[in-house]
Amino acid sequence: MVTRVVILGVFVADTAYRAARAPQMGETIMGEGFALGPGGKGSNQAVASARAGVETHFITRLGxxxxxxxxxxxxxxxxxTPAITQHEDGYTGAAYIFVEAxxxxxxxxxxxxVAGSISPADVDARAELISNAAVFVTQLEQPMDxxxxxxxxxxxxxxTTILNPAPAATLPDGMLALCDYVTPNETEAEALTGIAVTSLEDATRAAVELSRMGARAVVITLGEKGALYHAGGQSVHVAAFDTGPVVETAGAGDAFNGGFAAALATGLDPVTAVRFGCATASISVTRSGTAPSMPSLTEINALLQRQ
Known part of the structure; x- marks a missing residue:
């Protein structure tokens, strides 16, 4: 059985600033910490998938x-395994992250x-790799086309296709119909459906609407409340795991998506795969950084066995 995960997305260097609050325009405040590390939604998801024990390839552009x-x-x-091109005429991506202490x-x-100029031609160059994946994942940090x-x-x-519609954007007609799974968080689900997601009932209504819009199955990630899986007219709430104090939530959604994709690629059923993704994310938020916070398969399995 092919268990390969292939991910199209963006790498950026995360520059993370920790402070009591964000500054106002024109204001300078003193911070409590700074960190430089690897990030980007697609890259983070690839790291999460690979550390979860699955063969993982990442398609992108770098400077x-x-x-x-x-x-x-x-x-x-x-x-x-990188599937990349490198370019002299631009820079590798970067991100500013403010963390509320x-x-x-x-x-x-x-x-x-340069990843902002990934084109359909770049995708065509990796068509065989994409076609032969067990699970393919993409997001919306690279161009929509x-x-x-x-x-x-x-x-x-x-x-099996997964669209993580992040950051939130208007999707072209027919895109959701290409998705076996669409995995928005609460904010992204609201942007796609117009339904504010503040409760499980709201999440269910948003998931039903995303299904009506064409997605075969919907997973809405709910932060500390876990995730809601919806398919075939049925919804299942999967709780988050108790892993101790939250240090940083940046990268939690990427941890979930990478873990979820890895679990699907190994043949787990969707609800069990959602639980695996929730475990992956629950560990990640107890650590600083995005890619560096992704747990190993041993850590994920240990948590699943405990709870």
Whole structure:
């Protein structure tokens, strides 16, 4: 059985600033900490998938600079196989992350650099890899036409397709119909459906609407409340895991998506795969950083056995 996960997305270097609050325009405040590390939704998801024990390939563009070197080392350490091109005419992406010290909540600005020009032609160059995946994942940090084209190739090749619609954006007609799973968080679900998600009942209504819009199955991630799975007119709530104090929530959604994709690729049923993804995310929020916070398969399995 093919267990390969292939992910199209963006790598960025995360520059994370921790402070009691965000500054107002024109204001300077003193911070409590700074960290530089690897990030980007697609790259984080690839790291999470690989560390969860599954063969994982990541498709993107990099510059030729220090941040590109960081990306290549991150993937080598995690066991991700890069499927990349490198370009002299632009920079590798970077992100500003503000972390609220008291809660661990975050706000992020992403500049994708050369990955912002990923094109359908780049996707065509990796068509065989995408077609032969067990699970294909993409998000919306790279251009929409590239994501759409990749989903089409994955669907035609028989791969299970996952769209993580982040950051929130208006989707082109027919995109959700290419998705075996769509995995928004509460904010992204509201952006797609117009339904504010503040409760499980709201999440169910939003999931029903996303199904009506074309998605075969919907997983709405709910932060500390876990995730809601909806397919075939039935909804299942999967609770988050108690793993101790939250240090940082940045990257939790990526941890979930990477873990979920890895679990599906190994043949787990969807609800069990959602539980695996929730365990992956629950561990990640107890650590600083995004890619560095992704847990190993041993850690995930130990948590699943305890709870």
């Amino acid at each position: 030729r600079d220090t941040f590109a070197e960081m990306a290549l080392k991150t993937w080598a350490d995690a066991g991700v 008291g809660t661990g909540n975050n706000a992020i600005i992403v500049c994708p650099g 590239a994501a759409m084209h990749a989903l089409q190739i994955a669907r035609e090749g028989g791969a």
